[in-house]
Amino acid sequence: MISSRRNFAGRLLLVVLVFGCFQNARALPAFARKYGLRCSACHESWPMLNYFGQKFKDNGYQLMNDRDAPIWQNPSYWPVTFRITPIWHRVSNNKVAEDAVVGTGPPTVEKRLESSGFDLSGLDFHTGGTLEKNISFYVLPSSNNAAQFHFETVMGRLDNLFGSPWLNVKFGKFELDNLLSEKRILTLTGIGGIYQTYHFRPIGDGNFFGQIGDNQLGVEVMGHSANDRTRYSAALLSSVDGNVGLPFGSNSYSGFFTASQAFDTGKLGVQRIGFYAMVGEAPVTFLTSGGMPIPGSGIGNKGFHREGFVGQFYFGPHFDLQVVTQHGWDNAWFGQGYGGGAPFNLVPGTPLPAGAQAPSWNGALFEAHYVYSPQLIFIGRFELERVSQQPNSSASATPSPSNLGNLTTYTIGYRYNPFMTSRAGFAWHNEYAFLHQDLASPLFGNNVNSSELLIGFDFDF
Amino acid sequence: MRARLFWSLLASAVVVVALCSLSGAQNTPYMEEQWLGMESHVGDLTGHAVNARGDYRRYCAGCHGDLGDGQGENTPWLDPKPRDFTIAQFKCRSTPTGTLPTDEDLFNTIARGLDNSNMPPWNTFTRVQRADLVAYIKHFSAKWQTEKPGTPIQIPPEPEVTAERIKAGQALFKRLECWKCHGVEGRGNGPSADTLTDDLNRPIKPFNFHDGNRFKCGTSDADLYKIFMTGLDGTPMPSFADNVKPDEAWDLVFYLRTLQPMKTKEKAIARQLGLKPIDPNAPAPAATPQQ
Numbered sequence: 233m234i235s236s237r238r239n240f241a242g243r244l245l246l247v248v249l250v251f252g253c254f255q256n257a258r259a260l261p262a263f264a265r266k267y268g269l270r271c272s273a274c275h276e277s278w279p280m281l282n283y284f285g286q287k288f289k290d291n292g293y294q295l296m297n298d299r300d301a302p303i304w305q306n307p308s309y310w311p312v313t314f315r316i317t318p319i320w321h322r323v324s325n326n327k328v329a330e331d332a333v334v335g336t337g338p339p340t341v342e343k344r345l346e347s348s349g350f351d352l353s354g355l356d357f358h359t360g361g362t363l364e365k366n367i368s369f370y371v372l373p374s375s376n377n378a379a380q381f382h383f384e385t386v387m388g389r390l391d392n393l394f395g396s397p398w399l400n401v402k403f404g405k406f407e408l409d410n411l412l413s414e415k416r417i418l419t420l421t422g423i424g425g426i427y428q429t430y431h432f433r434p435i436g437d438g439n440f441f442g443q444i445g446d447n448q449l450g451v452e453v454m455g456h457s458a459n460d461r462t463r464y465s466a467a468l469l470s471s472v473d474g475n476v477g478l479p480f481g482s483n484s485y486s487g488f489f490t491a492s493q494a495f496d497t498g499k500l501g502v503q504r505i506g507f508y509a510m511v512g513e514a515p516v517t518f519l520t521s522g523g524m525p526i527p528g529s530g531i532g533n534k535g536f537h538r539e540g541f542v543g544q545f546y547f548g549p550h551f552d553l554q555v556v557t558q559h560g561w562d563n564a565w566f567g568q569g570y571g572g573g574a575p576f577n578l579v580p581g582t583p584l585p586a587g588a589q590a591p592s593w594n595g596a597l598f599e600a601h602y603v604y605s606p607q608l609i610f611i612g613r614f615e616l617e618r619v620s621q622q623p624n625s626s627a628s629a630t631p632s633p634s635n636l637g638n639l640t641t642y643t644i645g646y647r648y649n650p651f652m653t654s655r656a657g658f659a660w661h662n663e664y665a666f667l668h669q670d671l672a673s674p675l676f677g678n679n680v681n682s683s684e685l686l687i688g689f690d691f692d693f
Numbered sequence: 694m695r696a697r698l699f700w701s702l703l704a705s706a707v708v709v710v711a712l713c714s715l716s717g718a719q720n721t722p723y724m725e726e727q728w729l730g731m732e733s734h735v736g737d738l739t740g741h742a743v744n745a746r747g748d749y750r751r752y753c754a755g756c757h758g759d760l761g762d763g764q765g766e767n768t769p770w771l772d773p774k775p776r777d778f779t780i781a782q783f784k785c786r787s788t789p790t791g792t793l794p795t796d797e798d799l800f801n802t803i804a805r806g807l808d809n810s811n812m813p814p815w816n817t818f819t820r821v822q823r824a825d826l827v828a829y830i831k832h833f834s835a836k837w838q839t840e841k842p843g844t845p846i847q848i849p850p851e852p853e854v855t856a857e858r859i860k861a862g863q864a865l866f867k868r869l870e871c872w873k874c875h876g877v878e879g880r881g882n883g884p885s886a887d888t889l890t891d892d893l894n895r896p897i898k899p900f901n902f903h904d905g906n907r908f909k910c911g912t913s914d915a916d917l918y919k920i921f922m923t924g925l926d927g928t929p930m931p932s933f934a935d936n937v938k939p940d941e942a943w944d945l946v947f948y949l950r951t952l953q954p955m956k957t958k959e960k961a962i963a964r965q966l967g968l969k970p971i972d973p974n975a976p977a978p979a980a981t982p983q984q
Binding site (some may be wrong): 296 | 744747748750751752754755756766767770771806807808809810811812813814815816817819820821822904905907
């Protein structure tokens with residue numbers, strides 16, 4: 233009897249010791265370590281920026297308190313952060329093309345496929361900060377979960393040119409100036425780990441150049457007021473969707489423009505509204521060699537654009553709602569599947585098929601946060617994308633149903649940070665995401681439902 | 694016997710855990726109950742300490758500590774050390790030395806940040822947030838319960854800058870022995886510079902006027918005027934309110950502006966004058982009668 237009580241008490245003690253003193257854990261994230269601020273100073277919940285964090289970023293990763301130059305740091309300071317996420321997840325899709333009899337090939341049927349298990353995210357290797365006062369950089373080699381690396385971000389930035397916060401220039405590969413940043417998204421599943429609104433295109437549309445959620449190659453001019461209430465940016469981008477080596481157009485560019493204004497609303501907090509627009513051109517045909525397209529020779533640029541409003545609404549210290557709307561339009565050639573990849577329109581003078589028309593759509597995302605404390609946040613997101621004009625009209629040989637590709641998705645979850653210091657970020661993350669897309673199944677055009685449940689540790693150090 | 698030993702060890706461990714947990718607590722129950730009703734008043738705003746608990750924990754506690762004692766987890770790596778709110782002693786005031794600052798002084802300091810320190814400008818907060826934080830800062834010390842803030846000093850209108858005033862300011866810089874800490878050129882390298890400590894006996898460096906265009910407590914001429922007429926409490930920088938007449942204080946402001954790496958009217962005049970750094974060993978010039 234005494235022995236069992238002892239065992240119980242011993243285990244209880246162990247649990248209490250581990251979790252009772254957990255708050256004293258230490259590690260070494262980059263910016264917090266440099267400035268001695270807790271993660272929560274810049275992040276509503278890591279990694280999503282709050283207003284102060286946005287200002288820090290807009291100042292070129294500077295607090296503007298004369299300690300920004302690296303000369304102030306201990307010589308051993310190295311501005312590096314690793315981020316990786318070990319997870320368990322369960323993925324389900326109700327319309328996967330499967331052989332009717334395993335191993336025999338066609339006929340194929342659509343069936344539900346569910347799988348679950350332990351897994352990893354990729355590794356992000358962030359390094360950024362200042363090279364000198366008002367000269368900053370960010371380099372982010374990022375891998376998939378098989379450790380195959382690419383450069384997600386590589387950019388240099390000249391800050392506060394002519395002593396003015398209204399003029400900053402960024403050059404390289406960088407995140408577009410989205411106030412609701414997909415790179416700092418709070419959710420991690422395959423469905424909820426991106427903003428669908430930032431990547432949506434109608435089924436069959438070949439234009440992947442207009443994805444505002446992807447980092448892009450180019451140059452950006454941005455500016456802001458001293459307190460960041462007013463901000464703007466204008467970027468000139470290569471229409472390559474961030475892919476290096478000029479693989480597509482020989483002379484195709486896009487522009488991305490934003491502006492926003494914040495308002496002090498007393499106890500409610502600081503509200504911000506703004507707009508964005510991406511206007512660009514990208515090739516739909518290529519020069520050929522031996523009948524095959526020559527990379528980087530893309531010609532016959534066609535237009536596309538995305539535009540919308542952004543709102544960041546705060547209702548006191550605990551609740552906020554982020555809203556992004558989008559109207560998208562692609563040239564009819566993109567609607568027929570032409571763009572950066574196959575099929576290629578290689579024969580000069582090829583006309584559009586009868587009934588082809590420029591696809592357009594409208595979308596919106598709503599993301600609500602309940603910030604119980606800087607250590608615990610609940611997240612709920614709802615997105616819907618509705619195609620307003622399908623690529624193939626009723627005059628087409630294969631007319632598109634009006635709801636083809638319409639997408640609805642929601643994500644719910646929470647992140648709990650058991651400790652909060654300026655040395656590391658660590659979150660216990662639970663999330664469920666669901667996606668429904670009309671008539672999008674691969675074989676018979678049925679509705680597709682996908683879902684994912686994810687549990688894991690998300691940490692950086 | 695073994696059972697007694699076990700329970701003794703268990704009890705000891707529980708005490709250790711309790712202390713460990715207590716060290717991370719946000720406030721002592723006493724403070725929570727007694728002082729969270731603290732208010733601040735800035736213009737037409739009333740700040741409430743109780744509303745700032747979350748913001749303080751999110752933005753401030755890492756340096757200033759959960760208990761406001763300047764012992765946040767970052768404190769060992771910071772220089773200068775974060776303010777200890779429990780002793781209610783503040784550098785940037787509009788009030789005479791030795792008195793509490795006004796709520797507006799603290800309100801402005803939060804938004805402006807403190808140059809030459811890790812305190813950034815928190816100008817992203819709403820005015821209500823800042824007023825609430827001022828009240829929260831005040832709730833850490835009993836001094837705010839028993840004392841009233843000092844009366845802000847009167848700052849006379851700024852006179853016109855003249856060559857005579859700049860020269861008079863330089864003479865004052867020498868007479869008041871500012872150079873002993875700040876150096877003859879104002880580079881913060883005077884003969885006493887390496888020996889200076891604050892009230893808590895921690896080393897502290899004098900201000901280098903050639904480094905940046907901001908002062909510890911602001912950017913304007915009036916801010917500079919306030920610094921040496923109120924002193925920076927808790928540091929070796931005294932108040933000169935008893936030694937310097939208001940008009941002379943403006944002379945000193947104009948002279949100090951000639952030392953900064955900025956294009957100023959004062960600097961242009963100093964260049965025309967061919968103003969040289971002071972020579973501490975040179976005899977004082979004969980006083981010229983006032984017109």
